Amino acid sequence: xxxxWTVTYEIFRKKGNQASHYDRFExxxxxxxxxxxxxxxxxxFNDRSLVFSHACHxxxxxxxxxxxxxxxxxTCITPIRSVTKDGGVIRVExxxxxxxxxxxxxxxxxxxxxxxxxxxxxxxxNGFEDSxxxxxxxxxxxxxxxCIECGLCISAxxxxxxxxxxxxxxxxxxxxxxxxxxxxxxxxxxxxNGAWRCHSAYxxxxxxxxxxxxxxxxxxxxxxxxxxRIKKFFGIK
Amino acid sequence: xxEHPQKPANLIxxxxxxxKSLGSWAFILNRITGLGLTVYLxxxxxxLGQLARGPEAYDGFIALVKNPIFxxxxxxxxxxxxxxxxxxxxxxxxxxxxxxGKQKQLFIGLMTVAVIAIVYFAIRMFTH
Numbered sequence: 001x002x003x004x005w006t007v008t009y010e011i012f013r014k015k016g017n018q019a020s021h022y023d024r025f026e027x028x029x030x031x032x033x034x035x036x037x038x039x040x041x042x043x044x045f046n047d048r049s050l051v052f053s054h055a056c057h058x059x060x061x062x063x064x065x066x067x068x069x070x071x072x073x074x075t076c077i078t079p080i081r082s083v084t085k086d087g088g089v090i091r092v093e094x095x096x097x098x099x100x101x102x103x104x105x106x107x108x109x110x111x112x113x114x115x116x117x118x119x120x121x122x123x124x125x126n127g128f129e130d131s132x133x134x135x136x137x138x139x140x141x142x143x144x145x146x147c148i149e150c151g152l153c154i155s156a157x158x159x160x161x162x163x164x165x166x167x168x169x170x171x172x173x174x175x176x177x178x179x180x181x182x183x184x185x186x187x188x189x190x191x192x193n194g195a196w197r198c199h200s201a202y203x204x205x206x207x208x209x210x211x212x213x214x215x216x217x218x219x220x221x222x223x224x225x226x227x228x229r230i231k232k233f234f235g236i237k
Numbered sequence: 238x239x240e241h242p243q244k245p246a247n248l249i250x251x252x253x254x255x256x257k258s259l260g261s262w263a264f265i266l267n268r269i270t271g272l273g274l275t276v277y278l279x280x281x282x283x284x285l286g287q288l289a290r291g292p293e294a295y296d297g298f299i300a301l302v303k304n305p306i307f308x309x310x311x312x313x314x315x316x317x318x319x320x321x322x323x324x325x326x327x328x329x330x331x332x333x334x335x336x337x338g339k340q341k342q343l344f345i346g347l348m349t350v351a352v353i354a355i356v357y358f359a360i361r362m363f364t365h
Contacts, residue, residue, distance in 0.1 A: 070256040158264065161247045200328050202260025202340055215260075216337040223334035 002030045005086040009038055011050065012093040013103050022091070023047070031081035035073065035090060036064050038080065039104070052104040059209055062150030066104055067093040072152040072207040095155035097164065108151055114167055118185050120174030121145055146210045147174060153204035153214050165193045169204035169214035176217040181224065190228075195221045263324055263344045270321040277314050308362055316355045323347040 007029055014020040025042045036054055043050045054064040057076045064075045068083050069091050084090050098106035124145045153169035154160050160168050167188060175181070175189045189195050195218055204214040231237070252265055287298045301307070327343045330336055336343060 158251050158261070161250055162244050164244065199264060200260070200332060200340070201264035203258060206258040206260065213338075215340075216334075219331055219334045219337040222332060226333065 004028050005031045008089045010091040029080055035078045036075035051102040062148035065095050065150040065152045072156045074209040097154050097160040114171040115174050118175035119178035119180050147212045148210050152207045156203040156207040158201050166197045167194055173214040173217035176221040190225045259341050267324050270317040273317045315358050319351040319354050323351050
């Protein structure tokens with residue numbers, strides 16, 4: 001038997017150059033529904049001008065990342081029960097550290113460009129062990145990479161908050177994961193705004209919905225970069 | 238690639254601990270203690286400047302800093318140094334791919350050591 005809760009969605013609204021504000025919508029929900037279900041219902045029955053991004057509804061596309069009560073969440077897999085209580089409030093805001101297009105939708109163009117420039121592969125060999133770098137080049141089956149490019153880690157990163165030039169956790173993790181540290185990628189990651197800019201807050205790993213563990217990957221990338229420099233210094237290939 | 242202007246105004250948000258994980262608390266603690274130790278360094282140099290004003294001025298100053306308020310301030314410096322130093326060891330280790338997956342346990346362990354040491358110093362300072 002399903003429960004019914006009354007919750008209030010506080011939705012961040014911003015159109016063009018207008019000042020931002022929050023709209024409140026009181027709703028009857030099943031607490032086992034997901035936060036995105038409520039947002040879709042608001043769009044369907046209350047306000048068709050609400051702009052938000054979503055697609056797959058099963059944490060594969062990475063489109064529905066938002067701030068839910070101040071924490072980065074993939075709203076399609078975040079049960080209402082986990083973020084509020086009966087009679088409570090769900091404040092929904094766009095991700096931080098990305099330009100807001102409208103309401104809850106952000107512009108991730110630069111992020112996608114950076115992912116591409118470090119050689120992140122959205123589709124990898126089935127033998128590609130995402131966690132901790134094991135790789136089987138003989139395996140010809142393909143699967144989606146763990147990183148779904150949702151941008152939650154960039155939103156949660158305190159360094160990205162003050163330094164938009166910082167490549168950010170997902171991009172650095174993408175470089176580590178691709179394993180191909182060619183001169184172009186090295187130029188990007190072995191730089192002031194690359195792997196050395198991370199200040200070890202580990203917030204990226206906390207919010208990642210795909211267990212990519214970007215913080216661990218950044219540290220591993222640093223180890224690889226130091227190893228390369230030492231080898232280069234001693235003329236070892 | 239496009240220019241990305243810095244956003245120094247957001248720096249204050251680094252110190253907002255709401256909705257943050259243990260890693261961020263360590264990050265915030267390291268910044269607060271780092272800033273505190275930097276301020277102390279300047280105060281310390283000013284204190285040392287008292288030496289140049291002769292033995293009487295220096296003795297008078299030393300008598301002043303023996304009161305409990307100054308002792309509490311000194312304890313804060315010791316606490317900041319312990320927290321910053323021990324957390325620095327954690328960051329140094331994990332920053333190069335060692336025990337990165339255990340950063341929370343490292344933080345809790347090292348901060349336990351810091352608390353024990355702070356209590357020890359507090360007892361020593363206020364009972365002697």
